[in-house]
Amino acid sequence: MHHSKTTVLALVLLASVLLAACAPAAQPVEIIKTVQVEVTKMVQGTPQVEVQVITATPEMKPTDLPAGSVTINGAGATFPLPVYTEWNYAFQYVDPAVVINYQGIGSGGGKKGIIDRTIDYAGSDSLLKDEEYEKGGDLQMLPILAGAVVPIYNIEGVTKTLTLDANTLAGIYSGAIKNWNDEAIQALNPELAAQLPDKAITAVHRSDGSGTTEIFTKFLAAANEAWKAAPGAGSAIEWPVDKAGNGIGGKGNQGVAVNVLNTKNSIGYVELSYALANKIAFAQMVNASGQPVKADADSLASAIADFSSAFTDKLTTDIVNGSGAGSWPIAGYTYIILHMNSMEDCLKAQKVVEYLKWALTDPAAAGRAADLGYTVLPSAVQEKVLAKLAEVTCNGQPVLTK
Amino acid sequence: MQPIQMRAVSLNTSSLSYKIRKQLRYGDKPWSGLLIGMAGLVVLLMFAIGLLIWNGSAEARLQAGLAFILPTLDASWNPITENYQAWPFIYGTLATSISALAIALPISLGIAVFLSELCPEWLRQPLGWMVELLAAIPSVIYGLWGIYIFLPQIVAPLGSLMSEVFGSLPALGLLFSGSIPESGQSRLAAALILSIMITPTIAAVTRDVLLAISSSQREAAFALGSTQWETIWQVLLPYGLSGILGAVILGLGRALGETMAVTMVIGNSIEGSASLLRPGYTMSSVIANEFAEAYNAMHTSALIYVSVILFILSVLINILARLMVWRVARQTPQEARA
Numbered sequence: 001m002h003h004s005k006t007t008v009l010a011l012v013l014l015a016s017v018l019l020a021a022c023a024p025a026a027q028p029v030e031i032i033k034t035v036q037v038e039v040t041k042m043v044q045g046t047p048q049v050e051v052q053v054i055t056a057t058p059e060m061k062p063t064d065l066p067a068g069s070v071t072i073n074g075a076g077a078t079f080p081l082p083v084y085t086e087w088n089y090a091f092q093y094v095d096p097a098v099v100i101n102y103q104g105i106g107s108g109g110g111k112k113g114i115i116d117r118t119i120d121y122a123g124s125d126s127l128l129k130d131e132e133y134e135k136g137g138d139l140q141m142l143p144i145l146a147g148a149v150v151p152i153y154n155i156e157g158v159t160k161t162l163t164l165d166a167n168t169l170a171g172i173y174s175g176a177i178k179n180w181n182d183e184a185i186q187a188l189n190p191e192l193a194a195q196l197p198d199k200a201i202t203a204v205h206r207s208d209g210s211g212t213t214e215i216f217t218k219f220l221a222a223a224n225e226a227w228k229a230a231p232g233a234g235s236a237i238e239w240p241v242d243k244a245g246n247g248i249g250g251k252g253n254q255g256v257a258v259n260v261l262n263t264k265n266s267i268g269y270v271e272l273s274y275a276l277a278n279k280i281a282f283a284q285m286v287n288a289s290g291q292p293v294k295a296d297a298d299s300l301a302s303a304i305a306d307f308s309s310a311f312t313d314k315l316t317t318d319i320v321n322g323s324g325a326g327s328w329p330i331a332g333y334t335y336i337i338l339h340m341n342s343m344e345d346c347l348k349a350q351k352v353v354e355y356l357k358w359a360l361t362d363p364a365a366a367g368r369a370a371d372l373g374y375t376v377l378p379s380a381v382q383e384k385v386l387a388k389l390a391e392v393t394c395n396g397q398p399v400l401t402k
Numbered sequence: 403m404q405p406i407q408m409r410a411v412s413l414n415t416s417s418l419s420y421k422i423r424k425q426l427r428y429g430d431k432p433w434s435g436l437l438i439g440m441a442g443l444v445v446l447l448m449f450a451i452g453l454l455i456w457n458g459s460a461e462a463r464l465q466a467g468l469a470f471i472l473p474t475l476d477a478s479w480n481p482i483t484e485n486y487q488a489w490p491f492i493y494g495t496l497a498t499s500i501s502a503l504a505i506a507l508p509i510s511l512g513i514a515v516f517l518s519e520l521c522p523e524w525l526r527q528p529l530g531w532m533v534e535l536l537a538a539i540p541s542v543i544y545g546l547w548g549i550y551i552f553l554p555q556i557v558a559p560l561g562s563l564m565s566e567v568f569g570s571l572p573a574l575g576l577l578f579s580g581s582i583p584e585s586g587q588s589r590l591a592a593a594l595i596l597s598i599m600i601t602p603t604i605a606a607v608t609r610d611v612l613l614a615i616s617s618s619q620r621e622a623a624f625a626l627g628s629t630q631w632e633t634i635w636q637v638l639l640p641y642g643l644s645g646i647l648g649a650v651i652l653g654l655g656r657a658l659g660e661t662m663a664v665t666m667v668i669g670n671s672i673e674g675s676a677s678l679l680r681p682g683y684t685m686s687s688v689i690a691n692e693f694a695e696a697y698n699a700m701h702t703s704a705l706i707y708v709s710v711i712l713f714i715l716s717v718l719i720n721i722l723a724r725l726m727v728w729r730v731a732r733q734t735p736q737e738a739r740a
Contacts, residue, residue, distance in 0.1 A: 056735070108695035129698070136469060207670035207687075209481075209695030231482070236697050238480035248587055248681055249670025251691055262554060263585035361477040 004306055028363050051357045065097035070351050076102040076110020076123030078253070079211055079271055080145055080334045083136050084123065086368045087359050094358055094369045098351045103253070107235070114139065122337040125211020127316050138340040141316050142385050143333040144359065145374045148272040148295040149215050150282040150330070154260050157182055158195045160293075163188045165286035166223030166329070172267060173203050173220070174227065175244025180265055188286065197265060200246055204259045204268035207249030209236035215332035216269050219320035223288065223329065237256040269330075273373035287329045288321050299328035308380050315388060338392065346394035353392050353399045361383060452713060461700060462486065470707060475674055479688075481697035482717035486704040488711060490672045494682040495712070498589050498664065499657040501678060506653060510601045511646070514608035515634055530609065537602035545666030548595050551686055553586030553667060560688035561679045582679040587669035589682040595663050602654035607652060611645030612638055644731035651723040658716050662687040685712045 074084070082105040088100040097259045102123065105113075110122035115136040122143070133139055151169060153162055168184050171177035176186060180321045181196040189196065206213045216232040241247035248263070250256040257278055260268040272295050275282045284292045293299045306322030319331045336356060343349040359365045366376040377385065392399045414420060462470070470488050477487035517530055561582025568578035582588050615638055623633040639646070669681025670691060685708050696702040 005455040013458060106695050117579070203586075207665075209692055231480075232484045236481045236692060236696060238478055238482075238672075238700070242673055245673055245675070245680065246584065247671045247673075248585070248690070249683075251665060251670070255666075258549060259585065259587075262549065263583065291705060 006272065010115060027067045063354065065241060067096040068099050068100045068153045069088055070347060071140075072098060072100045072121070072348060072352055072355070073103075073119045074100065074110075074121045074123060074336075075105050075113050076337075077107045077211055077334055078104035079107075079125045079147055080123055080374065081146060082273055082372050083369045083374055086372070087355075087365055089353055090364065090368065091358060094362075095351070095354065098355065106209075108209060109249055111337065112175040114339070117339075119341070120343070120348055122257045123332065124337055125332060125334050126214045127335075128328045133314075136337075136339070138342050139337055140340045140388060141314060141335040141337050142356070142388060143301050143315060143317075143377060143381060144336050144356070144385075145369055146300055146331055146333050148328050148375050149212055149219075149269050150272050150275050150295045151267055151269050152257065152260050152275050152282045152284070154264060154281070155195075156197055156199070156264050159197075160192055161281070162192065162212075162283040163286060163292050166220065168222045169285075171374060172201055172241070173205070174240040175246060176231065177201065178244075179247070185237045193279040195369055199265040200265040201238075202248055202263050204248045204250055204263070204266055205239050205241070206236075206256060209249050209250050210252075211235060211332070211334070212253065212269065212271055213237070216330060218318055218332075219330045222321040233266045256383055271373075276373050283340070285329050287325075287327050289321050289325050289327075291325050293326055293328055295328050295330075297370055297373075297375050299326055300331055302327040303329070303331040303376065304375065304381070308378060311381070311384065315384065340391065341393050343392075344393050346399065349392065349394040350399045357386065357389055357400065365374050426705060428600050435616060436520065442511050442733050455706050455710050455713060458565060458727065459703055459710050460642075461703035462707040463710075465700070466704070466707070470704075471711060474483060477672065477674075479672055481701045486705075486707075488685070488708050491683050491685040491688050491708060492711060493676070494589060494668070494684040495658060495686070497676075497678065498592040498596060498668070498684060499654060499692045501589070501593035502657045503650065503654055504595035505593065506601045506604060507650065509573070509597070510608060510653070511639075511648075513601070513605040514612055515639075517605070517609045518690070519630070519634055519638075530606075533602050533605050535602075541599065541663040542666075544595050544599060545663040546662035548591065548663065548667040549585075552595070553591050555595060556586075557588070557591045558582055558584060558586035561586065561588060564590070565679055576676055577678050579677045580675055580680045582613055583669065583681060584704035587667055587681050590678045592664045592668040592682070592684070593678065595667055596657045596660055599660065599663065603656060604649045604653040607649035608642070608646050611642040611649070614645075628691055644727045647723065647727045647730060651720060651727070654723070656711070658719065659686060665707075685709070696707070 019150075081102070086101045088102055089099060091100060107124040107126045110119070110124045111117040111126075111128060111132060115132060123144075128136070128139060128141060130157035151164060155162070164185070165188060166178060166184075168188065171182075171184060178200055179198055180201055181198045182191075186193040186196060214233065214235040217227075217231065219239055221228040221233040231240060239247050239249075244247075248259055248266075248267070250259040253274045255266040257274060257280060258268050260266050261280065272282075274280075282295065284294050286292050302324040303319050303322040306324045306327050307317050307319045310317045316335065317333070319333060321329045322331070335362070338356075339351065343352075360377065360382055369376055376382075388397065389402050416611065465484070466486055471492065472487075473489050473493070474487055478485050479487065479490070508549045513533060517526060517533075519530060524661060564578050565581050569575055569580075571578075619637055619641060620633055624636045628636070664684050665687040668684060668687060670683055670687060671681040672683055673680050689705050689709055689712075692701070693705050696705060
């Protein structure tokens with residue numbers, strides 16, 4: 001009959017819902033340290049089977065929590081995204097109970113998220129403003145890595161590395177220096193002077209607000225008085241080169257790089273890891289002490305060392321235009337933002353702090369960061385950050401017990 | 403013929419299922435109520451959006467007022483000194499959309515006329531599908547194709563040609579002054595890509611309008627001795643004008659709001675010139691680029707103010723176009739109305 005069909009259907013649906021709800025809880029995963037694999041190789045025409053033993057590296061440690069039972073969500077800057085992705089993956093081996101997700105939505109998104117408590121930790125290149133500290137309550141910025149911003153270029157006929165300095169960069173981006181064969185650029189590049197074409201410079205900048213722009217403009221403001229007065233520094237500014245008719249805006253690091261690659265006789269600025277990964281030519285800079293430097297781990301380390309005692313009580317500092325002989329002038333810290341006292345889930349709080357401590361102290365973590373073109377903190381700064389991490393409390397109790 | 407088998411069905415009038423089924427028998431009332439509710443929801447949603455962005459832009463409206471919108475040669479958009487003028491974006495949106503329409507309209511009309519009048523029967527469906535397929539391509543793919551292929555190889559040479567030919571003319575020359583950047587990023591590039599994107603919309607609707615015109619009109623025109631071209635131009639297109647205007651509104655609406663493809667090819671630069679060959683900026687691009695990382699509350703408010711302007715502009719253009727359609731439709735018989 002008609003109703004019996006409906007009743008049967010309803011009973012089937014109800015039964016499937018109940019069965020799904022009563023499914024057994026996930027069992028803790030047994031951690032397998034070594035795996036034996038049989039590999040068939042051809043030796044002189046006959047197949048031979050070889051048994052290979054593959055050991056999981058890094059060394060997996062046992063844990064008393066079920067694997068994957070603690071999920072930590074982070075979001076924010078795209079500047080350190082490649083490193084954070086690697087670290088999140090590696091930390092699964094260090095502590096299999098924890099699963100960390102990090103979304104690269106931009107520093108602004110990260111800051112909003114941590115203030116609204118929709119994420120557990122935020123990554124940001126740009127500093128929190130006073131009103132954001134007030135809204136967030138007990139936010140703390142912790143420097144984690146330093147990275148370099150490099151000027152990338154695409155000049156017809158130029159094969160060797162270009163050298164620039166603060167005044168020429170400020171001149172290019174303010175529209176004062178219009179052509180590639182301008183005297184100021186020729187003076188810095190005597191051996192390239194003949195190759196520099198008499199063509200207009202197309203200056204590519206970011207069209208979206210970004211920490212990269214903030215670092216770049218802070219450098220120009222610190223090193224060039226005219227720039228400090230006129231556009232100034234910030235994550236989104238008004239570029240004078242646009243008014244002069246030679247500016248193009250690209251969205252994200254990728255947008256700037258694509259524009260530079262596709263536009264002859266152009267210049268732009270991106271993070272070092274991006275320029276290295278995409279094999280784009282980037283310029284040397286003449287730093288505050290008058291030396292031409294290339295952007296690499298050593299020059300970044302020198303830049304950090306120049307400002308190692310310049311930290312404010314909020315543990316933030318700019319590291320642009322350092323005075324050391326080998327310092328890369330356009331550098332910046334990237335920070336993690338945490339709530340110091342008001343995280344609600346104490347287990348999560350403990351795991352976040354353990355993750356950060358591991359990221360700061362483990363040599364493998366540092367190695368991964370260095371491979372990608374970033375520099376880890378020098379020991380003086382690292383101690384300050386670790387001391388701050390030890391001060392994180394949850395429900396009144398300090399979180400780091402070890 | 404087989405006798406019809408009848409079964410007696412017992413009716414339990416006090417059971418719950420009977421009572422439920424009895425209510426559902428008055429199907430029309432609840433059903434029409436549901437549909438009216440959904441229609442009302444759409445109108446309500448539009449008002450809710452308008453209210454939300456009006457409130458969000460309050461800070462910027464109080465500070466910048468009308469100076470935000472007025473045409474000015476020396477506009478600035480400076481989040482640090484909090485000096486905002488949106489005229490370059492308004493000009494960019496209007497210039498690219500109207501140029502796109504000017505390019506797309508003859509092409510779309512041509513496609514529609516071909517598909518409805520001149521096309522051999524076996525080609526009609528496949529060609530129609532291919533034109534409609536253009537509308538299905540996501541706009542970010544248009545942007546990517548634009549940056550890597552269309553702009554360097556087609557738009558940049560075209561732009562240099564246009565600046566040579568039109569750049570020195572008295573009034574028109576203003577629109578073609580300056581030279582196009584090497585990468586091809588310019589308002590012209592945005593207009594061309596937009597025209598490719600709105601062509602399928604306008605062509606499909608216009609073709610349907612022309613196909614809906616009864617063949618008695620064509621036969622009458624041929625009987626009076628007109629050629630095929632005269633029939634199309636002097637009988638069919640005026641007959642279907644209100645429908646064609648409707649198609650144009652749809653296309654223009656898409657062009658005004660298009661964000662992704664335009665952001666990738668327009669150069670995102672605020673420049674003082676009115677030239678189509680120079681990089682520009684549109685309202686939707688600036689909102690898409692700057693909203694996520696807005697510098698402070700005032701910057702966010704200024705961007706929401708830009709969205710208010712875009713909203714009002716779209717609504718005004720739609721109302722204006724709809725009035726035009728009604729005026730034309732009063733003179734057009736039923737089947738060709740949009």
